[in-house]
Amino acid sequence: MSAGRPRTPTRAEVARAHAEVGSDQRRARVAWSRLLEPQRERASDTPSALHEHIAQLGHVEAWHRLVDDDLPRCESARARVPDVDVDGELSRAVRSGARVVIPGDADWPAALDHPDIAPHLVHVRGQGCLGDLAGRAVAIVGSRASSGYGEAIARELGAGVARHGWSVVSGAAYGIDAAAHQGALAVDGPAVAVLPCGPDRVYPRGHERLIHAVAESGVVITELATGMTARRHRFLARNRLIAALGSACVVVEAGLRSGSLNTAGWADALHRPVGAVPGPVTQMSSAGCHEWIRRGQATLVTDAEEVLGLAAPVGQAPAEVVELLGPSRAPDVMTSDQRRVHDRLEVRRGRDVGDIATELVVPVDEVIARLAMMQLEGWSHHGDDGRWYRGGGPTR
Numbered sequence: 360m361s362a363g364r365p366r367t368p369t370r371a372e373v374a375r376a377h378a379e380v381g382s383d384q385r386r387a388r389v390a391w392s393r394l395l396e397p398q399r400e401r402a403s404d405t406p407s408a409l410h411e412h413i414a415q416l417g418h419v420e421a422w423h424r425l426v427d428d429d430l431p432r433c434e435s436a437r438a439r440v441p442d443v444d445v446d447g448e449l450s451r452a453v454r455s456g457a458r459v460v461i462p463g464d465a466d467w468p469a470a471l472d473h474p475d476i477a478p479h480l481v482h483v484r485g486q487g488c489l490g491d492l493a494g495r496a497v498a499i500v501g502s503r504a505s506s507g508y509g510e511a512i513a514r515e516l517g518a519g520v521a522r523h524g525w526s527v528v529s530g531a532a533y534g535i536d537a538a539a540h541q542g543a544l545a546v547d548g549p550a551v552a553v554l555p556c557g558p559d560r561v562y563p564r565g566h567e568r569l570i571h572a573v574a575e576s577g578v579v580i581t582e583l584a585t586g587m588t589a590r591r592h593r594f595l596a597r598n599r600l601i602a603a604l605g606s607a608c609v610v611v612e613a614g615l616r617s618g619s620l621n622t623a624g625w626a627d628a629l630h631r632p633v634g635a636v637p638g639p640v641t642q643m644s645s646a647g648c649h650e651w652i653r654r655g656q657a658t659l660v661t662d663a664e665e666v667l668g669l670a671a672p673v674g675q676a677p678a679e680v681v682e683l684l685g686p687s688r689a690p691d692v693m694t695s696d697q698r699r700v701h702d703r704l705e706v707r708r709g710r711d712v713g714d715i716a717t718e719l720v721v722p723v724d725e726v727i728a729r730l731a732m733m734q735l736e737g738w739s740h741h742g743d744d745g746r747w748y749r750g751g752g753p754t755r
Contacts, residue, residue, distance in 0.1 A: 365438030402628035498605030501535025509612035519663020521548020613647035709746025
């Protein structure tokens with residue numbers, strides 16, 4: 360072997376690696392989770408070559424091709440194949456109290472099937488069923504360096520969402536994340552904590568009791584293999600799972616460079632509605648929220664009812680928010696640009712195109728074009744008074 364080149368597995372190691380997986384989908388995904396971490400830190404990142412191979416071939420075939428050196432430009436990954444011990448990984452996961460969940464399992468939520476974010480697997484700890492909890496969930500995120508105001512709002516939102524039977528998804532971090540979880544737990548509501556470390560670890564350590572409490576009423580999950588510790592790139596990668604699991608993403612306190620805006624970016628890319636809570640205009644801790652609202656990237660929200668107005672699909676909105684939603688709503692089928700216009704329409708009170716354009720900071724002709732397309736699908740209608748109203752969506 361020439362200097363600087365990854366070592367080549369021996370024949371015995373190759374045979375063992377094939378036997379480690381066989382034709383078993385679960386074992387193949389465990390093997391890949393040990394070998395290949397998620398590498399997309401933001402929605403605009405391009406998937407790695409290995410992730411593309413897995414997407415095209417499936418986990419089982421991609422594994423065997425890697426072992427046989429039949430995947431291009433994957434020498435470094437192949438050199439690590441002998442280090443993968445599937446049985447050992449499964450044993451460590453069980454000892455940590457986690458179950459390995461893959462597509463097809465009852466615990467697997469459909470929200471994680473999106474090709475842009477799909478993990479190899481998730482380790483799930485807790486009494487709840489992730490598949491059920493993710494069916495009605497809101498992601499609430501925000502600054503770690505939060506203020507008393509921000510934490511109070513996050514607790515109120517978490518409690519309000521949970522009272523209506525919706526799960527609160529967040530990262531269990533200091534600040535807003537913890538406050539949102541605490542709000543849900545205070546009313547015995549369900550919660551989902553997504554960690555940036557392996558299932559046998561807790562992060563942050565200071566929130567061990569909080570994370571244990573989340574597991575008792577809901578679930579604690581991670582896509583990372585055992586032994587992995589929290590690192591910056593793992594925080595950013597896990598944000599995509601928080602965004603995907605929520606039917607909407609709400610940001611409470613975020614500076615202009617806050618990591619919680621990374622989660623909001625993933626939510627927007629996944630066509631999830633994004634809400635932002637306004638703060639004092641003199642506080643830079645809310646400058647990121649204000650910027651997203653000003654640009655029309657987020658809808659201003661102030662209470663749980665408005666949050667559920669963003670998140671609730673057709674027929675699942677509490678009675679008190681039906682007026683906000685109109686007769687029905689399925690925002691995922693609209694483009695993000697259309698959804699921003701739709702969020703500014705009301706059922707009973709018409710809106711002028713010029714006012715909408717001013718709020719969104721976009722040209723009037725662009726707003727008219729969006730409204731016209733939405734009218735074809737029933738999402739808006741042009742009244743006899745020349746104003747635009749919210750429609751209930753497709754009727755065919």
